[in-house]
């Protein structure tokens with residue numbers, strides 16, 4: 001397979017590199033890492049607005065809706081350069097999840113109302129799928145929507161809702177019918193987070209950060225005009241979104257950066273005159289991950305190529321999700337091993353300054369949050385069940 005780029009593609013890579021070097025400056029980088037929620041939210045919006053001004057905010061969207069209309073190679077180059085420069089990906093809920101659902105299944109009014117604000121990052125979205133008791137078995141969800149005139153009245157609760165504390169809107173799956181198969185009575189709604197009756201309760205995760213929440217709905221009134229597609233058919237739209245979500249979770253470009261950083265860290269760890277990087281056992285562990293990552297990258301390119309000619313990512317997205325997240329966790333584990341007892345340090349620890357690095361505490365945080373990767377987007381066990389059914393016919 002010829003994987004070399006044309007002169008034009010190399011020029012595009014250069015353009016992307018130059019843009020990131022200039023637009024993703026150190027000041028912005030620091031604010032994006034801030035633990036202050038107000039500073040973080042404002043920095044995300046500022047960065048996404050800079051991307052929008054450059055015309056690169058909606059990399060997967062068709063041109064007619066304001067996307068880049070890039071081909072797969074351009075998207076691949078962009079993604080590779082983004083990760084290599086340590087540039088944060090956009091918040092996915094508007095741009096990568098509900099946006100594509102709106103332009104694929106929404107009405108003209110919904111497209112006009114919501115898409116520009118997603119592109120401008122003027123409205124922050126979150127995803128209301130999971131519920132207490134309905135995670136893997138998502139179709140068993142119980143949050144109810146009862147019809148009242150031209151509105152639905154929503155009662156129930158969503159959980160693990162990432163960034164609900166920052167969100168202006170939430171896209172939700174709600175139950176509109178309890179007869180028949182559980183998948184058939186679900187409706188896809190767009191709900192204004194400022195609606196009376198919505199309450200957001202924070203959940204702090206094991207890494208000490210607050211990104212997760214429970215969202216309660218008590219008699220929340222939602223206009224029927226905010227329904228995507230047909231009533232009771234929400235499962236179809238939800239599934240389309242999940243396939244794309246899983247493909248994105250593979251995170252190949254970010255794992256490549258993780259490996260590069262790991263190599264640099266191991267090159268700086270010297271014991272008895274030898275670097276850790278030159279240790280044969282360490283090299284073996286590093287190479288094992290590298291080989292898996294290379295195989296994943298080619299698999300992802302193959303899936304993207306089939307999507308480009310009209311295919312939809314089906315069971316393949318489950319495969320990418322499983323391998324991608326296993327590789328992410330393997331990198332996090334090896335980074336923890338390189339950190340050794342430095343992983344016990346606290347962020348900004350004095351001793352970190354004396355040592356000249358604080359990667360120990362960063363490694364620990366990444367490792368801890370990273371446990372979630374094999375759970376979110378549909379757990380890896382569930383992805384294996386999907387593949388067993390769809391690919392092996394079991």
Ligand SMILES: Cc1cc2nc3c(=O)[nH]c(=O)nc-3n(C[C@H](O)[C@H](O)[C@H](O)COP(=O)(O)OP(=O)(O)OC[C@H]3O[C@@H](n4cnc5c(N)ncnc54)[C@H](O)[C@@H]3O)c2cc1C
Pocket residue numbers: 126127128129130133134135136137159160161162163212372375376377378379380381382385
């Ligand atoms: C960091 C993080 C962010 C998230 N963000 C969001 C969000 O923004 N919006 C949202 O809607 N959801 C979000 N989620 C929720 C996520 O999608 C669910 O956690 C996930 O689907 C698993 O559901 P559950 O937590 O209820 O676990 P359960 O379904 O209770 O599963 C528990 C365990 O049992 C296993 N299991 C369950 N059923 C089977 C089976 N049939 N066969 C084999 N094994 C099985 C699972 O693999 C898992 O290991 C997030 C989760 C995390 C961790």
